[in-house]
Amino acid sequence: MPTLGLFITLGTFALYCLYGCVLAYHWVRYGASFRIIFLSFGTYAVSGFYLLFAMLAATISFS
């Protein structure tokens, strides 16, 4: 069960990071202002890392 949990956690987070890169590419390439990029990327990254740590904690508690 912890292996499955870890697989789900890391898989989800890898996809989330990859999608974040696609979004960041659009923000930078098509010229959103620095303020918009900072706020958008900040919100995306902070919420992602917060949930990753929650998932990791849940995965560890499986064992």
Added chain:
Amino acid sequence: MIPELRMRPGEQRLSISRKHWFLFLQEAFSPLIALLLPFLAVGFFVGSGILPGTLFESSFWVLFSSVWLLSCIAWLSTIWTNYILDMIIVTTQRVIFVQQRLLFHREVITIHLENEQNVTVETEGIIATLLGFGALRVETAGALTELAVFDGLPHPEQVKEQILKQAAVCVKEHAEGRHPLLAHKIRQGSIEA
């Protein structure tokens, strides 16, 4: 730098307008509801005793809800990206419509002000009337008539006035041979005065 914002010689940017915030809220309504749905549903079932109260503390629930929340955040971010990349740019020579339809579907329509024939504003519905946003349509003259539409523009009347005013200046300059692009080419010697 926005690729569409690279100005030509003698060209100046007059305004950049994005869609009204209400359109973003309208688009974001579905992911926001989806974000809350499992919490409301499970809360209801736990409250009515169908599911055990300890479910919220279980690792399975934390994993499931985190994956669900991350998906909803990614969905919201896509809508936000499509929203902020939609814009209408008015310069002293052109009107540029930039529409980010999907993440990998971008449409840019450029209309030269001397070709502009008709500018229409349409405000439809109670909310659009109260909040003051509407659709702006710019039609070009000539054999290949082109129509560019920008929906949900805040204060479309002001943008319309700005386009009409600048188009009049542009046509006058063109007729007098003082068009900024022509003047630049004359200075460069690529065409004769």
